[in-house]
Amino acid sequence: MGNRGPTMADKLDRLFKTVRPGGREYSYEEVATKIRATGVMISHTYIWQLRKGHRDNPTIRHIEALARFFGVSPVYFLDDDAARQIDEQLELLAALNDKSVRQVALRVAGLSAPSLEAINGIIEHARRIDRLTESGGEPPRHPPAPAPDDTQ
Structure with a gap:
């Protein structure tokens, strides 16, 4: 097949770089703390590992929690076509900021x-x-x- 779509790490990195309240990137600890407050156990180290590609098979619960935190549908992480459409919307929102x-x-x-x-x-x-x-x-x-x- 050769040309694979973006990886989980690529997509998560894109969210960190694009969803930036106040112009700054969220810290891993901020993300983990807010997600844990919803009842989903996740560490800042695990989020870092996902973003850097050291881990690449999160549970659906983690996918849903990350998606909810960044304000996207969980399908963003699961479907490359949907991810492209969401990325375009995120670029527009970032520009409008x-x-x-x-x-x-x-x-x-x-x-x-x-x-x-x-x-x-x-x-x-x-x-x-x-x-x-x-x-x-x-x-x-x-x-x-x-x-x-x-x-x-």
């Missing part, structure tokens, strides 16, 4: 299709200048993490 991105998104709402097309052209040009667009015109799969903002 940036106050400047959110302001631009809100200001373009309601513009006509030709206006949106023109704005998209300007954005693509700016992305090329900042070297954020890979060859072929597609944005990188994993854009840089949004800069911390001054959220309320």
